[in-house]
Every structure is written in structure tokens, then in C-alpha cells.
Amino acid sequence: MREPNPDKLNELAGKLVGDLGAAMAGASIVLGDRLGLYKAMADGEKVTSSELAKKTGLHERYLREWLSAQAASGYIEYHSDKNAFSLSPEQAMAFADESSPIFFAGAFDIVQSTYLDEPTVEEAFRTGKGVGWHDHSKCLFSGTERFFRPGYNANLVSSWIPALDGVEKRLRDGAKVADVGCGHGASTILMAKAFPNSEFFGFDYHTPSLERAKEAAQEAGVADRITFTKASAKDFPAKDYDLVAFFDCLHDMGDPIGAGKHVRETLAKDGVWMIVEPFAHDELKDNLNPVGRIYYNASTFICTPASLSQEVALGLGAQAGERRLRKVVTEAGFTRFRKASDTPFNMILEARP
Numbered sequence: 093m094r095e096p097n098p099d100k101l102n103e104l105a106g107k108l109v110g111d112l113g114a115a116m117a118g119a120s121i122v123l124g125d126r127l128g129l130y131k132a133m134a135d136g137e138k139v140t141s142s143e144l145a146k147k148t149g150l151h152e153r154y155l156r157e158w159l160s161a162q163a164a165s166g167y168i169e170y171h172s173d174k175n176a177f178s179l180s181p182e183q184a185m186a187f188a189d190e191s192s193p194i195f196f197a198g199a200f201d202i203v204q205s206t207y208l209d210e211p212t213v214e215e216a217f218r219t220g221k222g223v224g225w226h227d228h229s230k231c232l233f234s235g236t237e238r239f240f241r242p243g244y245n246a247n248l249v250s251s252w253i254p255a256l257d258g259v260e261k262r263l264r265d266g267a268k269v270a271d272v273g274c275g276h277g278a279s280t281i282l283m284a285k286a287f288p289n290s291e292f293f294g295f296d297y298h299t300p301s302l303e304r305a306k307e308a309a310q311e312a313g314v315a316d317r318i319t320f321t322k323a324s325a326k327d328f329p330a331k332d333y334d335l336v337a338f339f340d341c342l343h344d345m346g347d348p349i350g351a352g353k354h355v356r357e358t359l360a361k362d363g364v365w366m367i368v369e370p371f372a373h374d375e376l377k378d379n380l381n382p383v384g385r386i387y388y389n390a391s392t393f394i395c396t397p398a399s400l401s402q403e404v405a406l407g408l409g410a411q412a413g414e415r416r417l418r419k420v421v422t423e424a425g426f427t428r429f430r431k432a433s434d435t436p437f438n439m440i441l442e443a444r445p
């Protein structure tokens with residue numbers, strides 16, 4: 093056996109202790125989220141496990157253990173003098189407030205789906221076959237909506253759309269917008285709320301996601317402005333759209349070039365294709381960081397298998413980067429392409445015929 097370097101070994105073991113704790117804590121976050129525990133503590137009041145049991149109607153002994161695990165994770169505060177627990181304002185934003193820009197709890201639904209679906213993906217590694225988006229556990233669909241929605245809330249209307257040349261004015265005046273691969277419709281609904289003179293068309297091939305999108309549009313009071321229809325990125329109906337938007341879905345497609353060619357045929361004169369993709373640098377070595385770690389793992393379990401399940405099976409992966417995406421868009425026949433904006437999690441790309 094090769095001789096390990098003791099310092100490097102210690103460093104790796106220390107990191108793995110932290111990672112093992114995080115991997116275990118993921119399930120505790122899902123549990124607390126589903127049982128409404130974070131929301132029950134959102135006011136910041138100190139509570140003992142008995143008080144939380146009374147407040148939530150849940151079993152005290154279980155709560156005591158969950159609270160201890162949360163405190164050990166640093167997700168809630170522990171007050172040893174009173175044997176009580178509380179959420180700081182920052183922790184409440186991350187775990188209890190769905191509208192906050194740093195709401196993280198919902199994203200752990202995705203983590204749960206990766207564990208639940210690991211056997212299916214494991215088999216796909218052997219056969220090389222794809223695993224469709226629709227083949228995953230239901231928590232992937234809610235998790236994706238809840239992972240991306242805080243970023244859309246914080247940026248889509250205030251900075252991403254204004255970063256596209258001339259698009260904001262067109263949407264204010266009244267435009268036709270297609271949101272392709274819309275999933276639960278978080279982005280469609282947000283745009284429909286912000287631009288009441290415009291008409292929105294959400295498309296996705298996944299029927300259960302569209303059902304949820306329709307419900308959400310009703311709840312948000314914008315159902316009259318949005319039509320959700322089952323269609324793939326290569327056959328959604330052409331309506332001379334001023335804007336066609338793809339939110340975090342181009343890389344999930346087997347034939348993103350074919351999708352781009354179709355987008356070109358559906359756009360109005362001077363129409364814009366907005367492509368929102370996971371943030372990535374062009375080179376793997378530059379993506380070896382915490383955000384790249386999340387995306388490469390999601391891409392292993394979700395995005396790459398989804399692309400490999402569809403025709404052409406290009407398998408862009410969630411860390412395709414601007415250079416590869418430019419190639420896709422150019423091969424689809426678009427002549428103008430630029431990065432309009434970015435955040436730590438997303439790149440906003442603008443393409444014109």
C-alpha cells in the first residue's frame with residue numbers, strides 16, 4: 093500500500109466527518125420542513141421540546157432529538173440555561189421563509205430524490221440508458237421549483253429581464269412569451285404578475301408538473317394570463333413570441349440544438365431567446381467549488397440521465413458553461429449570443445436570430 097501523508101489524511105477525514113454530518117442532516121431538514129417545524133419556530137421565540145410538541149401536536153421525544161440534531165448542525169440556536177431552542181432571523185430566512193432569497197430548506201427535496209432514485213441511476217451507469225425527468229421521485233419536481241424560485245424571485249424581474257436588450261419595454265407594453273420546460277411554472281407566474289399586459293404560454297412535456305403549474309397560477313391570481321400546455325421543446329406551437337424563455341432546462345434536453353432550431357421558427361421578428369442555465373465556467377478545473385459541487389452531483393443523478401433519455405442524447409450536463417452553450421445556440425442558427433447577467437447559481441444568456 094502507498095504511504096499516506098498523515099496531515100493530508102487528517103484533513104480528508106475532517107472534511108468527511110463534516111460531509112457525513114451534512115448528508116445525514118439533509119434528511120432532518122426535509123423532515124423539519126414537511127412537519128412544519130421551522131415555520132413553527134419562525135417567530136424566533138425560545139421553545140423547549142415540550143413547548144414545541146404542544147404547539148405542533150407532535151411527539152415530544154422525537155422533537156427533542158430533532159432539535160438536538162438541528163443545534164448540532166448550527167441550523168438552530170441552543171440556549172443551555174433554559175434547555176430551549178430558537179431560530180435566529182438568518183436561520184428563519186434559510187429554513188422557514190419560502191419567499192426569502194436564501195430559502196434553502198425546499199432544495200433538500202432534490203437531495204431526497206437523488207437518494208431515492210440512486211438504484212435507477214446506478215443501473216443506468218451499467219446500461220448507458222437514460223433516466224427521464226418523469227422517471228424520478230415526485231420530490232424532485234417540488235424540490236426543483238423550491239430550489240430555483242428564491243433566485244427567480246430575487247432576480248428575474250428586477251435584473252435578468254432588464255439585462256436583455258429592449259425586452260422589458262416589450263413586456264410592459266404587451267408581448268407574447270413562451271416559457272419552455274416550465275415545470276411548476278414558478279418563472280411563468282412571476283413574469284405574469286409583473287407584466288399584466290403580456291400573454292404567457294407555459295410548455296413542458298411532463299403532465300404532473302403542468303397540473304401543479306395550473307394550480308399555482310390559480311392561487312397567484314394570474315390564471316387568466318397564462319396557458320399551460322403539454323408540448324416538447326421541439327414541437328410547441330409557434331405564435332410569433334417576443335420572448336421565448338428556457339429556465340434551467342436546455343441542458344436537460346437530448347437535442348438542445350433541435351430545440352433551438354424550433355425556437356427560431358416560433359419567434360417574432362426581433363424576438364429574443366432567453367436561456368437561463370446553471371452558472372458554470374468553461375473549464376472543469378474552474379468549477380471545482382461549492383456551487384459546482386452541487387451542480388455536478390445534480391447533473392450525475394438528474395440532468396445528464398434526462399438528456400441521455402431523449403433523442404440525440406447530447407448530454408450537455410449542468411455545468412456546460414458559456415462556450416459550449418454558445419456552440420449549441422450558434423448551431424441552431426442564432427447569429428447573436430451574449431451573457432446578459434449572472435448570479436452565483438445562474439447564467440442568463442440572450443440569443444437572437
Ligand SMILES: C[S@@+](CC[C@H](N)C(=O)[O-])C[C@H]1O[C@@H](n2cnc3c(N)ncnc32)[C@H](O)[C@@H]1O
Binds near residue numbers: 295296324341344346
Ligand atoms: C430542471 S427542470 C426546470 C423546471 C422549471 N423551468 C424551473 O426553472 O423550475 C427541467 C424541466 O424541463 C422539462 N423538460 C425536459 N426535457 C424537455 C423537453 N424535451 N421538452 C419540454 N420540456 C422538457 C422537464 O419536464 C422539467 O420540467
